[in-house]
Amino acid sequence: TSYNLQVKIKCKICQGITEYSNESPNAQFSSLAAGAGLVGGVNRQQLQTIFSIIGITAQSSKGHYHSKQNEYLEKINKEAEISAQIALSKAIAHIKAKGERVLPTSFDCSWSHCRNANQASGELIFQGNLDGYNHKPVIAFATSEKPRKLKKKNGEEYEVFHGNHEKTSRQMEHAILLQIIEKIVPILEAADVLLDIGVDGDLNSNKTLNNIPCVSKVYADLKHVGKNIMAKIAKSSMWKDYENTIMTYYNSCVYAASGRKLDENKITVSDAELEKVQIDGLVAHLSDDHSLCWDEVCWRKDNPDIQLKAPHLKEYTPNQREKFRQFLKECFYISTKQSLITHIRTSYNEAFNRVKLCFQDKKIDYWKTYSTRHALAILQYN
Ligand SMILES: [Zn+2]
Ligand SMILES: [Zn+2]
Structure with missing residues (x-):
């Protein structure tokens, strides 16, 4: 059995054939299934098992599934970026309406499936309440991903994923924080707004943040x-x-x-x-x-x-x-x-870390879809 159902009706009088399918040409099931895997926080093997249990045994091949999945990645990442930008603009408007010019925020970062893993992600959360948001919103985020290399049979290594981080895992937090700062500084400068950041105790962000003119003060949690x-x-x-x-x-x-x-x-x-x-x-x-x-x-x-x-x-x-x-x-x-x-409290970041877990199972190393699964958590949260 497969996802789609095709019905052909042949007319006995005119011999004309009418075809019906539950699959629309704009939304193929194989593509939807690949999207469901991302949104549902599971990988291909897990999704395959889920479908098999309900009787769908004819499924996309591994290559087909991944090529369908690839079609989503960039779009979802972009949407999450837009969602954070909207929240940032609203946060700036919110403090300006109160006559203030310092944006209170908190930053935290978490590793993919274990401490010092190859991927980590971090978010900057606005500490105020905005209309239309159930939580303190994420106003900027970034991921840090190391290259992924596989070995050929002859022992030769080849890269299957380039990532954006070549340094040690310990430096990932700083790399993420810098990426976030880089994203928001132009917006803060244009709005003439400064940033207060709360960080958890382990991170010595002062070195990273001291030279950035937009940063007013760094607080410990x-x-x-x-x-x-x-x-x-x-x-x-x-x-x-x-x-x-x-x-x-x-x-x-x-x-x-x-x-x-x-x-x-x-x-x-x-x-x-x-x-x-x-x-x-x-x-x-x-x-x-x-x-x-x-x-x-x-x-x-x-x-x-x-x-x-x-x-x-x-x-x-x-x-x-x-x-x-x-x-x-x-x-x-x-x-x-x-x-x-x-x-400023980083407890809001800890709450967001639990949302991340819905999209990024800690047991699995999603090296290719990591940033997109993180983007989905942002979209769900904001
Ligand atoms: Zn007919
Ligand atoms: Zn006393």
């Missing part, structure tokens, strides 16, 4: 930074019981500083001031001295009768308190020197 700090605290036999106490105070300070930044009536806190209250403020706070604590962070300030919860440092000597202070300093050190005072 609190969740990511927090995870690294918790890992450091857990390693300390001396202070590991203080993990919750430290993290609660640390995060509350970041939220308070970010809140003050948005509030026109409050003075914006610098990164150095934030770090000072997170370290010296916490040491004093746990020693029951709340003079450094911020109102938003410490309720003890206005309620001195309430007992300080354990663990604290009340019974500790000044020497031990200084050790705790040094410990905090080491834990809180951010090598990338990125600011935390922001409402």
Whole structure:
């Protein structure tokens, strides 16, 4: 059995033959099947199995399937590009309508089927809500793909896919970020708009982004930074019981500083001031001295009768308190020197990474259709 059905009717009187087919000449089933494989997030073997189970055993050959699939690739990639451009224009119009000129965004990147794989993709997400969008939209994206080489029987290598990345997998994130910046800089410059970018903690994007005039500031993601700090605290036999106490105070300070930044009536806190209250403020706070604590962070300030919860440092000597202070300093050190005072969160990028998984099964290495499957995720999401 095949997809298409042909019916021939011969007239007994005039001998005329009328043909009917469920396949329209504009949409051949073999072409639709190849498209279904892309949209459905499966490869040829998987699709073949799916069709066989429902009884369609006569299917396109491997070569035919792939040539039909190739017809889609460029068109889908182009559509996704247009979709991101539209979202970017709308985002710019959105902030301009509010009298602002800095576009808050977040960037993240993920590998195809395993870390340091041959393909990776990344997106820049606008942190605001746009009319007509269910999510924070993707305003730019890029993929980084290494060449794909196969070996002949005689051991000779030949290239079947060129890609756009010759360097190591570690440099892929930077390559993707640069591609994205390259795409949007002309648009930002024309609109006289700057960019704020939030990145997750592992990426030292400062080097990449510092020389780009459109980039106003790069921020670290609190969740990511927090995870690294918790890992450091857990390693300390001396202070590991203080993990919750430290993290609660640390995060509350970041939220308070970010809140003050948005509030026109409050003075914006610098990164150095934030770090000072997170370290010296916490040491004093746990020693029951709340003079450094911020109102938003410490309720003890206005309620001195309430007992300080354990663990604290009340019974500790000044020497031990200084050790705790040094410990905090080491834990809180951010090598990338990125600011935390922001409402930009990369959690929207993580949500998008799950959409990518619908189109790019992590078990499969889609070397040829990778960028198109990524483009489909963009189209679905935007
Ligand atoms: Zn007839
Ligand atoms: Zn306090």
